[in-house]
Amino acid sequence: GAGVSQTPSNKVTEKGKYVELRCDPISGHTALYWYRQSLGQGPEFLIYFQGTGAADDSGLPNDRFFAVRPEGSVSTLKIQRTERGDSAVYLCASSPALGETQYFGPGTRLLVL
């Protein structure tokens, strides 16, 4: 079946701009997660959703980062006033329910110039 998909696969933007990154989870998966991965490092937890609500957003680095999942399926990670330090691969994962195996998408590579 279809896995987790993320769009765009690559995004280049200028410092100060606003970006949106989209995640389509596996159909029927109720839990959705966002991670950020810098070059040479492991993924770093940002936020996860159970259904439509953000169950834990403690990993978001600051208030420029925000994520939504209005209908309990697709999620969008929003970054305002981007900075060069935001450049990274943003990974999305989903799981059938909380506590079950997470299935990752291929990521969105964000480059802030």
Place this chain on the structure above:
Amino acid sequence: DAKTTQPNSMESNEEEPVHLPCNHSTISGTDYIHWYRQLPSQGPEYVIHGLTSNVNNRMASLAIAEDRKSSTLILHRATLRDAAVYYCILRDVNNFNKFYFGSGTKLNVKP
């Protein structure tokens, strides 16, 4: 959160077994041991997990020390496709949705 320690890199020959170690000396009784791997330019993928007993699946085996302070992921016959970064992760059963990946072990498989 309990942390894990892994070698930065390891090398193996194709079709030979590979033993990837992980130390987790501060593991708590409610921590599960998970292994994920990340192939180049892909997201991580689940490999195996366990709590106390050794585990086997089609991809690998997981050997857990009796005191649970270390574990070893075993690939029985490495293939070129197994070249990836392998992450050993502790997952608290009471807070199981946060994964702390660490830097992992980069496995290079030589033909």
